[in-house]
Amino acid sequence: MLRIVIAGAAGRMGRNLVRAVIEGGPDICLSAATVEAGDPVLGTDVGLPAAGREAGVLATDSLARCEAEFDVLIDFTSPQALAGHAAHCRERGAALVVGTTGLGPGHHQLLAAAAENIAVLHAPNMSVGVNLSLSLLKQAAAALGDDFDVEIVEAHHRHKKDAPSGTALAMGRAVAESLGRDLEACAVYGREGIGDERSRETIGFATIRGGDIVGEHTVIFAGPGERLEISHKASSRMTFAQGALRAARWLAPQPPALYTMRDVLK
Numbered sequence: 729m730l731r732i733v734i735a736g737a738a739g740r741m742g743r744n745l746v747r748a749v750i751e752g753g754p755d756i757c758l759s760a761a762t763v764e765a766g767d768p769v770l771g772t773d774v775g776l777p778a779a780g781r782e783a784g785v786l787a788t789d790s791l792a793r794c795e796a797e798f799d800v801l802i803d804f805t806s807p808q809a810l811a812g813h814a815a816h817c818r819e820r821g822a823a824l825v826v827g828t829t830g831l832g833p834g835h836h837q838l839l840a841a842a843a844e845n846i847a848v849l850h851a852p853n854m855s856v857g858v859n860l861s862l863s864l865l866k867q868a869a870a871a872l873g874d875d876f877d878v879e880i881v882e883a884h885h886r887h888k889k890d891a892p893s894g895t896a897l898a899m900g901r902a903v904a905e906s907l908g909r910d911l912e913a914c915a916v917y918g919r920e921g922i923g924d925e926r927s928r929e930t931i932g933f934a935t936i937r938g939g940d941i942v943g944e945h946t947v948i949f950a951g952p953g954e955r956l957e958i959s960h961k962a963s964s965r966m967t968f969a970q971g972a973l974r975a976a977r978w979l980a981p982q983p984p985a986l987y988t989m990r991d992v993l994k
C-alpha cells in the first residue's frame with residue numbers, strides 16, 4: 729500500500745490531489761494532509777471539500793506533529809514551503825514529488841541536496857500531454873532551425889502567482905536547447921513601445937491571466953510563408969493530479985536521485 733501525504737490540501741491542486749488519492753484504488757491511501765495555519769479547513773476531514781465524502785484524515789498545519797507513516801509527500805503549495813517539506817521527507821526517508829512552480833536557483837539547489845538522500849521528482853507540469861509536447865517541440869525546433877521565429881503564448885486563471893508559467897519556461901528551454909541557444913540570453917518577456925525589430929535569436933513569451941483558465945500553452949514557429957503551432961490545453965486540474973499520482977507510484981521504489989516526468993513516462 730502506497731501511503732501519501734498531500735501538502736496544501738485546501739488549494740486548487742490540493743483538493744484534486746486528495747480526490748485522486750481517495751478515488752485511486754486499493755494500492756494507495758491518504759496518510760496525512762496539511763494546510764496553512766488559519767486555513768478554515770484546518771482540523772476538518774479533507775475528503776469533504778475535495779470529494780464530498782470523508783477521507784478519515786483531518787487537515788493538520790504541522791507535519792512535525794503528525795506521526796503518520798508515509799512513503800511519498802506530494803507538494804503543490806508555494807516555493808517558500810519547499811525547504812520544510814524536503815527536510816521532513818529526508819528525516820523520514822520518504823520520497824518527494826514537487827509540482828510547485830516559480831522556483832528559483834536556491835530551490836533547485838535545495839532539491840538537488842535532498843536528492844542525495846531521497847528520491848525527488850520535480851515537474852512544472854505533470855500532464856502526459858505537456859510532457860509529450862516537450863519532445864515534439866525539440867523535434868520541431870531541430871527540423872525548422874533558425875529560419876522560424878519562436879513565440880510562446882500561455883494563459884492561466886486570475887489567481888496564478890508566477891509568470892510566465894513554469895510550463896512555458898520548460899517549453900522555451902526545450903526549444904532553446906534544440907536550437908543551441910541559451911534561454912537566459914535570448915528570452916524576451918513581453919514587449920511595449922517602439923523598439924528595434926525582433927532579433928532572430930529571440931524566444932518571446934506572452935502571458936494572459938484571467939477567469940478560470942486551467943492552463944493553455946501554444947508555441948508558434950513562424951517562418952517564411954508558413955506557421956506551425958504546437959498547443960496544449962488543460963481543461964481539468966485532475967489531469968495534473970493523476971500525473972502526480974503516476975509520478976508518486978513510480979518514484980516510491982526509486983533510489984535517491986533527482987527525477988523528472990520524462991523518467992516516469994519513458
Ligand code: NAD
Pocket residue numbers: 735736737738739740741742762763764767804805806808809826827828829830851852853854855968
Ligand atoms: P493554490 O493557491 O490554490 O493552493 C496552494 C495551497 O498551498 C494554498 O491552499 C496554501 O494555503 C497552501 N500552502 C502554502 N504553504 C503551505 C504550507 N507550508 N503548508 C501547507 N499548505 C501550504 O494554488 P494551486 O493552483 O493549487 O497551485 C499550487 C502550485 O502548483 C503553484 O505553484 C502552481 O503553479 C503549481 N501547479 C503545478 C502543476 C503541475 O502540473 N506541476 C499544475 C497546476 C499547478
